[in-house]
Amino acid sequence: MSSMIEPGSMIGMLGSGQLGRMFAHAAQRLGYRVWVYSPDENSPLGQIATKETIAAYDDDQRLDEFSNGVDVVTFEFENVPARTVERVARHAPVRPGNQILEIAQHRIREKSSIARLGIPVPDFAIIRSLNDLEAAIQTIGRPSVLKSAMAGYDGKGQVKIDLQTSLSQAWSSLQTDEAILEAFVTFQTEFSMIGARGIDGAFVSYGPIENRHDRHILDVSMCPVRFPKDAISTATDALRTIMSQFEVVGVLCVEFFLTTQGKVLVNEIAPRPHNSGHLTIEAFECSQFEQQVRAICGLPLGQTEQLKPAAMVNLLGDVWTAGQPNWDVPLTAPHTYLHLYGKAEAREGRKMGHITVLADDCQTAANNAQRIRQQLSQ
Numbered sequence: 538m539s540s541m542i543e544p545g546s547m548i549g550m551l552g553s554g555q556l557g558r559m560f561a562h563a564a565q566r567l568g569y570r571v572w573v574y575s576p577d578e579n580s581p582l583g584q585i586a587t588k589e590t591i592a593a594y595d596d597d598q599r600l601d602e603f604s605n606g607v608d609v610v611t612f613e614f615e616n617v618p619a620r621t622v623e624r625v626a627r628h629a630p631v632r633p634g635n636q637i638l639e640i641a642q643h644r645i646r647e648k649s650s651i652a653r654l655g656i657p658v659p660d661f662a663i664i665r666s667l668n669d670l671e672a673a674i675q676t677i678g679r680p681s682v683l684k685s686a687m688a689g690y691d692g693k694g695q696v697k698i699d700l701q702t703s704l705s706q707a708w709s710s711l712q713t714d715e716a717i718l719e720a721f722v723t724f725q726t727e728f729s730m731i732g733a734r735g736i737d738g739a740f741v742s743y744g745p746i747e748n749r750h751d752r753h754i755l756d757v758s759m760c761p762v763r764f765p766k767d768a769i770s771t772a773t774d775a776l777r778t779i780m781s782q783f784e785v786v787g788v789l790c791v792e793f794f795l796t797t798q799g800k801v802l803v804n805e806i807a808p809r810p811h812n813s814g815h816l817t818i819e820a821f822e823c824s825q826f827e828q829q830v831r832a833i834c835g836l837p838l839g840q841t842e843q844l845k846p847a848a849m850v851n852l853l854g855d856v857w858t859a860g861q862p863n864w865d866v867p868l869t870a871p872h873t874y875l876h877l878y879g880k881a882e883a884r885e886g887r888k889m890g891h892i893t894v895l896a897d898d899c900q901t902a903a904n905n906a907q908r909i910r911q912q913l914s915q
Contacts, residue, residue, distance in 0.1 A: 544568030549607030553580035820847035857883035
């Protein structure tokens with residue numbers, strides 16, 4: 538394995554949030570050091586990284602210093618500027634590379650690229666003006682969802698268009714010159730599948746993981762879930778195809794809809810570990826974060842056997858509304874694992890941590906996790 542980046546080497550991480558923090562935990566356990574590059578001070582990853590550079594993503598001098606000091610680079614969120622990745626790639630391999638990053642950053646490129654692979658996605662139209670929107674609504678219909686092409690997440694940058702919605706108000710509310718109109722999907726379930734792909738093309742996957750949202754933010758994830766075998770096979774094939782066709786080396790999550798007609802549609806992709814996969818830390822033989830380390834460093838991919846049914850609930854800043862949460866509850870409950878991200882300020886809707894619970898079945902785990910979260914504020 539001449540392409541292996543040996544333990545003890547320095548891994549560079551672009552971005553410094555909680556995904557980077559959990560990546561660093563996995564990397565350090567395997568003996569790697571982590572150098573984080575981010576403009577943010579007192580960040581979740583910056584608190585624990587081996588080395589930290591706090592600088593803008595367009596600071597070429599600091600980027601060169603960073604990339605010359607690491608053996609491989611990855612990222613923990615997909616909105617790292619493409620120019621930054623190009624600059625870093627002059628000195629160190631970046632995994633995954635710019636191709637999948639640029640696709641995931643832009644909803645039009647994302648949907649178009651996936652559709653070109655023959656993978657089903659919701660009906661969509663490209664919108665660059667109010668006239669485009671008025672024409673597209675005749676085909677896509679109502680209800681539908683208008684989404685800005687870039688920078689939207691957790692429900693931000695999108696508006697639902699129903700029978701009463703003013704198209705001009707919907708268009709102006711996004712404050713963008715490029716968007717995508719998607720047909721509203723009536724679904725049974727939202728689920729995700731997370732895959733890892735190595736330098737040699739080896740592929741493994743988790744899931745499916747069922748996801749439930751609140752206010753467009755992931756609330757509960759659980760696994761394993763009973764899905765039709767053909768739906769699981771279709772989703773796995775889509776995940777493998779996307780990773781292979783776009784030459785992804787690392788971890789990638791695909792979020793799917795299982796429609797009321799039993800059809801599997803791709804909603805969106807994320808070329809990095811995903812919130813829904815946090816339960817893999819305790820519930821699986823090898824977590825999504827360790828898989829990311831293994832893949833980008835040329836190590837053999839880990840086993841994806843599930844050890845115990847599990848559920849995860851997010852802890853948003855809302856939990857802190859009444860003051861400091863009662864940490865005795867999750868710290869004394871059996872088969873319960875508390876993860877806090879080290880963020881100094883709790884704000885409504887901000888992801889501050891998560892709780893994973895193991896049980897004999899995933900619904901019991903989900904019920905227990907939600908009950909424990911509720912008791913944090915009591």
